[in-house]
Amino acid sequence: IRSRLSCGPPHKFAPSLPASFKFGAMADKLEVGVKLQAMYTDGEFYPAEVVAVSDSDKRKKAPVKVHFVGYEASDETWLSLDKLKSKLLPKAAVPKAKAKAKAKAKAKEYDYSGLEKGMKCSAFSEAEGKFFPAEIVVVSTGKGKASAPVKIHWVGYTNASDEWVGGDRIKSKNLKLKTQGAKAGPPGMPPAARRLLLVKPKVEAPLDPGFRPLVLGKRAYLEAAKDCTEKLEWALTRSDGCARYSLPVFDEKHKDVKASSYLAGVLIQEMIWQRSADELMLSGPKKICEAIKTAYSKGGAYEFEVMSMPNVCGHPDKAFAVSIVEKVEDLPASKDTPQICGTDASGCRLAFDLGKSDIKTVAVKDNEVLYSKETEWDVTNPDPQYHYDAIMDAMKLAKAALPKVDAIGGSATGTISADNEATWCDIFPNVPPDVYKEKV
16 A cells, blocks of 8 residues: 655556457446546647547447546547556557657657646656656746756645656646747747636537637636736827726736736737727736736737737837836826717718728719629739729729719728828738838
8 A cells, every 4th residue: 555645756556457458348447537648639648537438339439538637528529549548448569660769759848838836737757657647836947947847746645755847747738849940939828817718608609619708708807806906007008099907917926817917918909909009008016017018029929919000000110119117107097089970971972992802892872872893903012003093993983873972981901090091001011111101
């Protein structure tokens, strides 16, 4: 009997199996509720639980349905026995050639950014040569721990058994391999954010079953953070106004703090495209502010917004700025400048819409459509005169259906200033900036 008070690493003993057991006949040894290791789509094994075992001919190739521990039911899948690891199943023989090739393989590089304190995983015991349940204690970024940056605690054992291990000894869906030669990209969704923000809607989207509405995630987050005393506040300034927002955030030492910075990044992105901005100003916990600042910088998760906003705001030569202020009082006040639009749709009107593949034109008289046509064009042409002529020709054809023209309306991907200037238009991607400024 192995004492749970022992200070050494786990030593668990699996019962030996008769050599006469057939691998294909072992599914009946697994029952609903059995804990095991199952192969995910990335080819790695993770902690799972048996939720169904079928003896149907349709399921003979994949007779066991498993649920991956800590993930949604939508991740459940039917697997063949060779994609399962359990002491109830025999080990498959490894060809010598494959074993030699594996030994010669280059050392793998791991991305530990998805691992967090308190996260459940499976860790390899070198003493036993098997994986056992464990929990992440800390993930180090120090150079001295580069080869074994993760401290794990063996479930059911004392802290004296804790070990520093590398990625080759950890099984977790949140541990990823780095792609050889690939540049480091922005981090993915932190586990804390996945847990709090990915809320399944009551009515599933038929064309996108995995869709999780932001509004539901935000609602769940605010409920979880209702007792938080700290807040992150930000201001998005623009030439004729300022957008403000305040978000309760978890303490910087809380296990869910990354959910706060992740949600803040998404909400800021949403506000930027609603109202535009030439600068982001932050006030709140230092580490969260710094994380948001990094995300909204070149090379960060929101690099596209950072690079696009100068064009959107009409000053491509001025970079998008991010600053952190000490006091919330240092943030500018909220300010909106309502734009008044016409309400009269009567008379003779022309309308055009610039799409990526065609120009749509419509002629309307007293709300009755008299003409409608789509004309193909080459949006990649670098000559602005080509685009001007194509649009004018299409509109002249529509104009011929009207006795007169009282008003013209247009639609395109871009921004129009309060002064009715086309500050930016993404519909002419190959027109050089200087030519665009001069002619468009």
